[in-house]
Amino acid sequence: WNYNRSSLGGPDKWSVEYPDCGGVMQSPISISTEDALYDPKLSYFNLTNYNMTSGVNMTLVNKGGHTAEVLYSGSDVLLSGGNLPDTYKLVQFHFHWGGKDSNGSEHLIDGKYFPMEVSFEPNKDNSTEIKTFPLLDLLPGNTDRLDFYRYDGSLTTPPCYESVIWSLATEYIQISEYQLNIFRNLYNEEHQHLVDDFRPVQELHKRTVTTTKSKPTQAPLTTGNSNNSATWIQGYLVNVCICLMTVLYKFV
Template structure:
């Protein structure tokens, strides 16, 4: 099995939506008969016109001068309380502190229509052969630097994976950490792409304001492999199936536009100035959300 990968991106939802799809859905790595190409048969919204993820073609971006700095509040402090890590059968989910505690972990600005509260984050990953990236950049997987040195910012999450190997498992993490450590460097948070889209799992509700950062985030090769080697899909018979390729392929952009922030690359040039590698192993999608507007 080839090396898998993870990558950081984030979304904002105008409301918390967590409706279950009618029927059973899965990924092709589990069973192609209930994979992404069949989701619209289970839930009609998955066949909508504003679906995610998409390919971000930087030659066709529209610059939006109103997309400036995003204000992250509370992301530079490790909040009190406990965070819970869980295997929901499709991915590994990190639920943040209680709703009252998360009131101080918010984002605003950057062209967003309000102030949003962070509630949870989760991951998607895939193999090089499976083109596991959800959002793609100029038709390629998003760039990610894979290092032989572990990224200590991921230690808490990676250490907890062994306790959530099977679907339905959950564990309280020993400590919380600063969410800012999972984001690009502070100086690069103003370089991003924005478009209107959907959840990337059923019911595929088209209620998402997507923000995709340009800057790649390093992760250790062994840390990446821990997601693949430790986690399992729900058992379908006597054999456990490793949780791999849990991603949805890019969807048609149709009439939508993808906008570039003031600091983003919009001409097809390298988002990392030629200093990062376009590697097959990628950290694919850590969804910082869903988020909900604070009053």
């Protein structure tokens, strides 16, 4: 399988070999901030050790030419709360980006793409050890009260299992043009630039998107540079999401 829309192995053909990719609870989706329903019972996340830099290792992996993935090991980075059924341990996060600034993210907000999306997954070689940094730098705003959208969906790559709880932050982080171009200069297995590694949005069908925000608001969207500051990356807006496989990757 691949992300080439015109290829026989492209996203529109995934369901031929992977039937779940043709299901009715597929991801990603386009989230309407106006239609997202406020859920007063939806609690905030509890983040443990997301500020750790010592005693941890980060390894950058070219994941089969499909994405850039960072493997995390060392101190346990735990996620709980958010009405999740258990406590989850982070072992990797990865990125989706476009070849141009007008797209790159998998999820859309009010029909608009972002140049990049970062996805945290409790998911348990072409690798390079990289300098560690606090994972809080990849999370927007006040992490004690991290507002998010919630819906039930799937993996965004084959086999597209429909057992994922998606949580998308309502705010965004930023990345500079220089840093974004570093991703765009990675290569896939065919020695072509690794760009546009995102699946087209899928139908919402009868699913409901809920949110922790009583009055959902959206930060200004832009495809150009921003003068706003951020702790680690700044410039272009980046969508942030947490993807939890509730069956395969539960941490006990």
